[in-house]
Amino acid sequence: MRSLITSVFVLLLFVAPPSYGRKHKKEAAYSINYVSIRNGAEVPGRSMKVKYANQVAYLSENGDKIRSYIDYGTHQTVTILNYEDELFKTLTAFDALPQPQLGDKEETILGYKCQYAKLSSFSNTIELWYTDQAGAKGSPYQGYLPDSNSLVLKVTINGNRTLVAKSIDKLAADSIPAYPLEEATEVTVAELEELKIKSRYTVLPVFEDEIINFENLPETYEGQTLESNRTYRFSKGSVIMKKVTLPESWKAGGQVFAKLTSWSNGDAYDRTGSIFVLPASHNKKTILAALQNGLDELPVFTDNNGAEYQGITSTTNYDSPIEIMRFFTSFGVGHFNKLREINNYPWTFKATYKQEVTPLIPNDDEEIWIGVFIGNYDKGGHKVDLELDFYPGFEKEAPAKKYIQPLFYSVNIMEMSGQNYGRLFRNDTLTVEFEVPENVENVQLLYTSTGHGGWGGGDEFNPKLNEVFIDDEPIYNVVPWRTDCATYRFLNPASGNFGNGLSSSDLSRSNWCPATLTPPDLIPLPNFAPGKHTIKVVIDQGADEGSSFSHWSVAGVLTGNYKNDSK
Secondary structure (H helix, E strand, O other): OOOOHHHHHHOEEOOOOHHHHOOOOOOOEEEEEEEEOOEEEEEEOOEEEEEEEOOEEEEEOOOOEEEEEOOOOEEEEEEEEEEEEEEEOOOOOOOHHOOOOOEEEEEEOOOOOOEEEEEEEOOOOEEEEOOOOOOOOOOOOOOOOOOOOOOOEEEOOOOOEEEEEEEEEEEOOHHHOOOOOOHHHOHHHHHHHHHHHOOEEEEEEEEEEEEEEOOOOOOOOOOOOOOOOOOOEHHHHOOOEEEOOOOOHHHOOOOOEEEEEEEEOOOOOOOEEEOOOOOOOOOOHHHHHHHHHHHOOOOOOOOOOOOOOOEEEEOOOOOOEEEEEEEEOOOOOOOOOOOOOOOOOOOOOOOOEEEHHHHOOOOOOOEEEEEEOOOOOOOEEEEEEEEEEEOOOOOOOOOOOEEEEEEEOOOOHHHHHOOOOOOHOOOOOEEEEEEOOOOOEEEEEEHHHHHHHHEHHHHHHOHHHHHHEEEEEEEEOOHHHHHHHHHHHHOOOOEEOOOOOOOOHHHOOOOOOOOOOOOOEEOOOOOOOOOOEEEEEEEEOOEEEOOOEEEEEEEEEEEEEEHHHHH
């Protein structure tokens, strides 16, 4: 049975095609025209039509993608889905549908005396008023049939949402379009529901079964022109990148989610991971130049002790990466499941992360670079799948062009090539000068921070204050901390166990857990003026302990949109 919420908005019924293979004496065709009422008022743009002839009614969702028949001749409903140019169908007998309870209420609609029935669906109360005197049969909901000889003229959901018929018009029988039922492959209801969901959004595959590991790669890309839709492996295999073409539908707006699946290919440890994007056409240098040609391509931030940090802050000529997802691998999920079997510990085979990244994906570029980093020193490393899921919006007007300005990014994704860890906060302040152009509005800062290192006495396991200042005015402070890490125990088969019964993966950490993602904090900047500004990040980083040191991976991106769709 279809989801009630989906059914409310997108229903159009038509007659079954000749390919049913049955011969009918031609009857009059009818169009039943409904309006939507909510809380007593008509809802504009929510009207619908039901068309009926020859003992068959036909319901259409999403244009021609989904069409559903109510076949009164064979006493079954038929749903047909056109998915990626293939046809799939399900057949459901009337007696397998929810059976309404008949009541003693009556109501006259369009001059017809209507009987009353009620049923419950997904905790919703559905009330139906129907007649068998109209000459037509049908229902605006394929699954809600009071009997096999009736026309539903009114449906009320939870007492406040109503579809009611306003007119019944005769139609020419040949005005009903046909649809090729016999060409459709029959599938189960569950299988069709999966395909229906997939048909409503666009999937952009980026990586599939790609390895991210540590090894000396023989191939070099220095001085080469990098191609689209080809996976490149950089920094001794710890970074993979691909230039992809964004779907045309993205220009019309909507939402986009990044979906990553990761599993161990031999590495047993929890590692920092990051998904980042770079503009494909850009007048500033990006970290792609360093990945291709070496760290000397990057600007250097020098702290008060003289330590150098390559490429962590944007400058007038360089933009740091735009991080769209911070994630952390598990302790060996997949590869170590069989090697670490424990009774009543049903290890998960893969870790899946999904996060909305709408503000961070440009809508005025045809192509972008997408990269995935996992820091590790294992030749087996990890494997990943990555896709971007684009969901259409409900607005009819195209959205304004996005403003996306990366400010800083201390995740050392070129660690295997010698890029320094973010250790500067012990003796210095991360400072970035930037300029916001005219005609930008709705500015906000996306700030992501995770603490690492130092073993038990370090910042990974001890809460530390983070403070953010713009033009020396405090705009945000937080102690990044996660206390829910024990929730993800079944994703961490290789995690060590302590004498007190805890696992290493159970321990609370500075804003991350093994096998989880860390979403950014959203910091609104209302009435933010265009022009030059300075942002500073201050973190109470702990002292080094012998060879052990604390460090912080922080990322900051300004987002917004251009007024009047201008740049």
